[in-house]
Amino acid sequence: MEQLKLESIIELASVLERQTDFQEVLRLITQKASTLIRAEIALIMMINPRTRQTVKTIFMEETGSEDRKYHLVNTNVSGWVIDNNTSFLTEDIKTDLRFRKNLFKDTRVKSILCAPLRAEGAITGTLLLLSKAEGKIFNKTDLACLKKFAAIVAPFLHNVHKVQEYFNVSLPEVTLLKKYRQPGLLGKSKKFIELLQSIEAATRCDVRVLLEGQSGTGKELIAKAIHQYSPRGQNKFIAIDCGAIPANLIESELFGHIRGSFTGANFTRKGLFEEADGGTLFMDEINNLPLEMQAKLLRVLQENEIRPIGSNETRKVDVRIITASSSSLKNLVEQQKFREDLFYRLYVYPISVPSLNERHEDIPLLADFFLKKYSLEQQKHVEMFHEEIIDFLLQHTWAGNVRELENFVERLVTLTPLNSNIIDLKVLPNEFKTEVKKMRSKLFGGKYNTSLTESLEKYEEEIIRKTLMGNNWNQSKSARALKISEQTIRYKIKKFNIKK
Secondary structure (H helix, E strand, O other): OHHHHHHHHHHHHHHHHOOOOHHHHHHHHHHHHHHHHOOOEEEEEEEOOOOOOOEEEEEEEEOOOOOOOHHHHHHHHHHHHHHHOOOEEEOOHHHOOOOOOOOOOOOOEEEEEEEEEEEOOEEEEEEEEEEEOOOOOOOHHHHHHHHHHHHHHHHHHOOHHHHHHHHHOOOOHHHHHHHHHOOOOOOOOHHHHHHHHHHHHHHOOOOOEEEEOOOOOOHHHHHHHHHHOOOOOOOOEEEEEOOOOOHHHHHHHHHEEOOOOOOOOOOOEEOHHHHOOOOEEEEEOHHHOOHHHHHHHHHHHHHOEEOOEOOOOOEEOOOEEEEEEOOOHHHHHHOOOOOHHHHHHHOOEEEEOOOHHHOHHHHHHHHHHHHHHHHHHOOOOOOEEOHHHHHHHHHOOOOOHHHHHHHHHHHHHHHOOOOOOEEOHHHOOHHHHHHHHHHHHHHHOOOOOOOHHHHHHHHHHHHHHHHHHHOOOOHHHHHHHHOOOHHHHHHHHHHOOOOO
């Protein structure tokens, strides 16, 4: 058996020698490792070749059901291997004394193997194999095999340029969606994913960000996410609505004042710039900032210092500015309602926030989130929407964007009886029932010309598409989930022209 494994490794080396696609090299290595040693999950973690200070999982092969909590295990075990410059074996990670007690109590992973990848005398990464609680228990024979495997494949992974790309490229879509769901950014549409990619890029650079989009699109939530995942995330995030504060008070609000500087100034007060020192100041509706204040804000951005009202002394501040506007600042500049020099100071990293009507695909997901939120708050047991309510949500024009949708769902939950677990048309406010009638008339008023075959094919296409999306477009997993052959699902994908 061991001889066969060694021959298989050597055969892999000959295949890798002819492979020019680095992504394929990664896939082949992880797939072969998990197959040889019968692991459920195989991961390759590499050290950034430029800095030698950061590590990153650049590829994963998983044969079982998904368990996203292995990342904690991967980081800690790979870190141990790199720090100790040796391989790793444990029968049960939860009881392994090399790590803090209860560190892995919530993970389903049990037995682990990990070997360092070396090139030219230095560790370049790790190859980690995981087995879940019900899976195989690795032994010393498995570790010896993995060490041989790692020694043979390591040179094929020592492509500095290709590895560096993994430290520069944007996160995969699935990872992005999961990451930004935590701070409350929900969606799956193309427009939304493009937005997340812009947000992710903004977190990596400490520059001014300008968010432009209609009112109610969640600009403050986006600003919070940028702050949270930036190097300033541990410091304060402070927000101000420039349109909600009277013009005569906004200077004091931003820059502070000293006692006695004006009538009613009975105490010295810090401004928001000083409060946010080291962190982020979000200035919403910057388009409403008076022209006089625009000039003072420009000076702060140029000099990185503020002067409280009534004071002769300036104070240095280190604040990241994120601004937002529901009107085009560029148009306001052309209308001479906004300073051009300030505009260019703010327009460093612009992000366009799409309206809800531009991301209709996200409406059911958002509505379901708000349903659960307000059902819990109101101590009700509402679990879902009736299909006709979903159809209404998709047909309605949301002038107030996500904020309007949230308020609407909260209202529906409030109107739903305590003993009901579904929201149907009975609770729909009267002002919307006319719209529902028009929707029904549009859908069913004319002659229905779609044949049964066409309807069934449309339904089949939708099921296959949703299954592919749910399995991260893995055709093998999707075929197994649908209980059809891979050949059949490939045929159906081609037939229905289903594209990622």
